[in-house]
Amino acid sequence: MSSQPNARRQVYLDHSATTPVRPEVLAAMLPYFAGKFGNASSVHSWGYEAREAINDAREKVASLIEAAPNEILFTSGGTESDNLAIRGVARARKSKGNHLITSQIEHHAVLHTFEALQKEGFDVTFVPCDKYGLIDPDGVRKAIRKDTILISVMHGQNEVGTIEPVKEIGAIAREHGVLFHTDAVQSVGKVPINVNDMNIDLLTLSSHKIYGPKGVGALYVKRGVRLTPQLTGGAHERRMRAGTENVPGIVGFGEACRLAKAELPEESRRLTKLRDKLIEGILRQIPDVILNGHPVLRLPHNVNVSIKYLEGESILLNLDRMGVAASSGSACTSGSLEPSHVLLAMGLTHETAHGSLRFALGMSNTEEDIDYVLEVLPPIVEKLRAMSPIGPGSGL
Amino acid sequence: MSSQPNARRQVYLDHSATTPVRPEVLAAMLPYFAGKFGNASSVHSWGYEAREAINDAREKVASLIEAAPNEILFTSGGTESDNLAIRGVARARKSKGNHLITSQIEHHAVLHTFEALQKEGFDVTFVPCDKYGLIDPDGVRKAIRKDTILISVMHGQNEVGTIEPVKEIGAIAREHGVLFHTDAVQSVGKVPINVNDMNIDLLTLSSHKIYGPKGVGALYVKRGVRLTPQLTGGAHERRMRAGTENVPGIVGFGEACRLAKAELPEESRRLTKLRDKLIEGILRQIPDVILNGHPVLRLPHNVNVSIKYLEGESILLNLDRMGVAASSGSACTSGSLEPSHVLLAMGLTHETAHGSLRFALGMSNTEEDIDYVLEVLPPIVEKLRAMSPIGPGSGL
Amino acid sequence: MYNDKVMDHFFNPRNVGEVENPDGVGQVGNPICGDMMRITLKIKDNRIEDIKFRTFGCGAAIATSSMVTELVKGLTLEEALEVSNKHVAEALGGLPPQKLHCSNLAADAVRAAIKDYYEKQGIGTDIEIDEDHHHDRGHEEEENIAHNE
Amino acid sequence: MYNDKVMDHFFNPRNVGEVENPDGVGQVGNPICGDMMRITLKIKDNRIEDIKFRTFGCGAAIATSSMVTELVKGLTLEEALEVSNKHVAEALGGLPPQKLHCSNLAADAVRAAIKDYYEKQGIGTDIEIDEDHHHDRGHEEEENIAHNE
Numbered sequence A, B: 001m002s003s004q005p006n007a008r009r010q011v012y013l014d015h016s017a018t019t020p021v022r023p024e025v026l027a028a029m030l031p032y033f034a035g036k037f038g039n040a041s042s043v044h045s046w047g048y049e050a051r052e053a054i055n056d057a058r059e060k061v062a063s064l065i066e067a068a069p070n071e072i073l074f075t076s077g078g079t080e081s082d083n084l085a086i087r088g089v090a091r092a093r094k095s096k097g098n099h100l101i102t103s104q105i106e107h108h109a110v111l112h113t114f115e116a117l118q119k120e121g122f123d124v125t126f127v128p129c130d131k132y133g134l135i136d137p138d139g140v141r142k143a144i145r146k147d148t149i150l151i152s153v154m155h156g157q158n159e160v161g162t163i164e165p166v167k168e169i170g171a172i173a174r175e176h177g178v179l180f181h182t183d184a185v186q187s188v189g190k191v192p193i194n195v196n197d198m199n200i201d202l203l204t205l206s207s208h209k210i211y212g213p214k215g216v217g218a219l220y221v222k223r224g225v226r227l228t229p230q231l232t233g234g235a236h237e238r239r240m241r242a243g244t245e246n247v248p249g250i251v252g253f254g255e256a257c258r259l260a261k262a263e264l265p266e267e268s269r270r271l272t273k274l275r276d277k278l279i280e281g282i283l284r285q286i287p288d289v290i291l292n293g294h295p296v297l298r299l300p301h302n303v304n305v306s307i308k309y310l311e312g313e314s315i316l317l318n319l320d321r322m323g324v325a326a327s328s329g330s331a332c333t334s335g336s337l338e339p340s341h342v343l344l345a346m347g348l349t350h351e352t353a354h355g356s357l358r359f360a361l362g363m364s365n366t367e368e369d370i371d372y373v374l375e376v377l378p379p380i381v382e383k384l385r386a387m388s389p390i391g392p393g394s395g396l
Numbered sequence C, D: 001m002y003n004d005k006v007m008d009h010f011f012n013p014r015n016v017g018e019v020e021n022p023d024g025v026g027q028v029g030n031p032i033c034g035d036m037m038r039i040t041l042k043i044k045d046n047r048i049e050d051i052k053f054r055t056f057g058c059g060a061a062i063a064t065s066s067m068v069t070e071l072v073k074g075l076t077l078e079e080a081l082e083v084s085n086k087h088v089a090e091a092l093g094g095l096p097p098q099k100l101h102c103s104n105l106a107a108d109a110v111r112a113a114i115k116d117y118y119e120k121q122g123i124g125t126d127i128e129i130d131e132d133h134h135h136d137r138g139h140e141e142e143e144n145i146a147h148n149e
């Protein structure tokens, strides 16, 4: 790319932001754009063909999380699934109670949705996490009241990679007759998920995080759980989500799920090895760095560190110039005044949060990619620290 | 297709349900699945590339309706745009008033959304239409009250093709300080639209009706009009619609809009000729048929007739077997107990509504296609009428 | 949507038309509801000797009409009265879920025709025809079929 | 996101470091807010003879720091005080909308350094430094930049 004059390699390490569509997935989608382009609601061969393709994809998505096909609703993405789960349950169960529980470290699609419900008059408890970003199931239990109707705690934390004890939280929810939703956008395909074993009533998936196309997602809704639809119109998706189905997108998502399931155990092992190599390399080569997130209960593809005395965006720009894509929880990259709410909830200072860097590994990454990052990152840090008015490097 | 053993031709006449993605559009999309796959929010070259592609598409969509690019919000489709416009305005202006106006012949995405708001406590007036499906602007004017905050009347009716007097309705709305939304899903690309000339505050578009991909749509929101977001999460689309942008979809939609604009005048003329040939042919060759919708104020691609004494699905199945795709307003194809609410609002009897057939023409259709339909439809009607217990053909 | 057997009965319906000088006539449904079925019977020695149908309705309505005529032809009236809409649907190898509740009144039409025969013969009968069958069309288990353009 | 000129100043910042025995030192922002800038000045004959910066912050923060040092070097103190954050952004050919409200405090740092110089010299001054600049970062006209993974 034009702005990467010195890059000797292209190393995409932002797979938690989005992933490329893998060739098998694109190949599965292609027939549905122009040839088999029917509307799945139509009463003719073009329509039946589309309907069948959707049914087939629904089976594949269900299979990845060990659900039944008719427990899967297709949506436009993880954000919509989160909104549908939370608003849908809150509105459907309003007469049963007014209290909702979530955590302080949810994705904005969950957090801002609870905040919107708070403005509508719901009572929301935001349970805190520990310094590793871990939610204590007992903290959730203590937050439950007589009028609690929904608990939503994510599975794999998107910034710091901590894997939350959703099975335990689900058990507590069930014990109290409260519905349990989990946002599994980052863990799906990386960590085995069985919605029944894990006591999950609603679960959010997003296609573009697992090498499927953007603009598609799904919500698992356990049989018997009632939702108030949030998009009204035609009688699609068991009348729970109106809108002409994105057939090629759904087909691609299905294929991505099928491949993810087949490759999960081996790919997880491979990513974990690369992850640990990168973490160890950074901690060894760069002084004044801390690892964010849990050291063990961690998504296989997530590395998150804070580079003290530096601000994240300035590191990202330098990395990009060297061909490396990563992300940061700095305020400058968040579109808000504050650095990442997740890092702050974990107890990081603002300053340390501004210096956070996330490397999210994926299918295309190799040992050589990690070596390359470990080669280019230290001089960038050194150069920027020499420019910084704070820290030992500043000489002040 | 396997279920079309006797088809001598494939004639897709259901372009109001959905259209194929045209080759130029697919070509524009392809680079964004695997090569340029970045998340438009990311701070690196992959992200910038995606952001630029979206900006470019936004200009093309805006240009088709003579809007400014920053007045265009991308959504997951026409249904979501309708929901966002109506719920978004209703919630944002709740303090200003509690009364909403729409028509009886809106698409379900509009109609069911107003019904949902009715249940929430809003007052909704559903203005009727005449026997041609035309809404009287004066009827809308009379419905306006001091506490009216929104009027939504569609542009091109999706079932019967009637083009509504939105410019006049928009002027009335403006006169009374009421916001005006129009669902232009069926008219966009078929009829010239200028949102400023036509006094439109919000306008719904859908990509898959104009040879763009499914799963993408847009909402035009006039500068200064405030909406309450319906999908909360990340700070996408000027904080009005959260969710990772469907970059390839948006790029394809943009290209489809560019092509639609370039080809509109000539393609509209061509379709109008084919449309009139089909209407005349059916009325001439088949007895006891009536034309539904307005004879002149009509979308260039819409043909809608009622074949008396028959039920629509049985005709569709026979047409499909001959390779012809069409649709019907019969209850059997609507997923509800009732035939099309549009046909009933126009004053058709249930029986006549059940026998309605819609042929929606498009880019790929030729004179030969029309000749073919005029050849296969009459014998189908004859055969089914001979089987029917009603009508003169029954001999009863 | 429909299976091959349904499609076969729809495209090649058996026993279409009117029996001449029928011994019993049954008519159920009406065009307002979207389906209406008329059965004419010839009865001999308490058996259905001949049966024909005429139907206004969707694919399922026509296919079930055709199937029911095949099922009951040759049966005694008592046997024919045992044939239910469910049997018809099963004989067709199943109907789409959303069609199970509607357009499936063929057995009712046969019962109505037999009732008519009994009445004409002056034979007392307690056959009941569910004239209200349209009002309980459920949607719980429906597939996602809709008119969404 | 940033234009070429901003990127040039970011990747090849001018006048990085600390002037020896500075006549004035200005420091604005703080690491809690995500950007902090330190300017050191050498003054001779009422002119800025030398100027260096150190900055903790994003691309815009570093580029504006670099640019402001170029803009004011050689100017009289009165002239330098006229240079505003807006001038700096313009000299860079514009900043992304969401960066106009933040990370753009380079001119403030220069003013702070000149104020410090005046104070050390015992010269009275009414220079005001907007210490609160972070609190009015607006979002109205923002582009859609977010951390959404």
Ligand SMILES: Cc1ncc(COP(=O)(O)O)c(C=O)c1O
Residues within 6 Å of the ligand: A242, A243, A244, B016, B076, B077, B078, B079, B080, B082, B107, B109, B154, B156, B157, B158, B183, B184, B185, B186, B206, B207, B208, B216, B217, C148, C149
């Ligand atoms: C008039 C009209 N409005 C809205 C829609 C819904 O749009 P989409 O299919 O993109 O959800 C359609 C088509 O389905 C339509 O014809």
Ligand SMILES: Cc1ncc(COP(=O)(O)O)c(C=O)c1O
Residues within 6 Å of the ligand: A016, A076, A077, A078, A079, A080, A082, A107, A109, A154, A156, A157, A158, A183, A184, A185, A186, A206, A207, A208, A217, B242, B243, B244, D148, D149
């Ligand atoms: C944990 C989590 N939840 C929800 C989302 C939103 O999903 P989508 O990008 O499909 O809208 C994301 C990613 O953006 C995520 O990482």
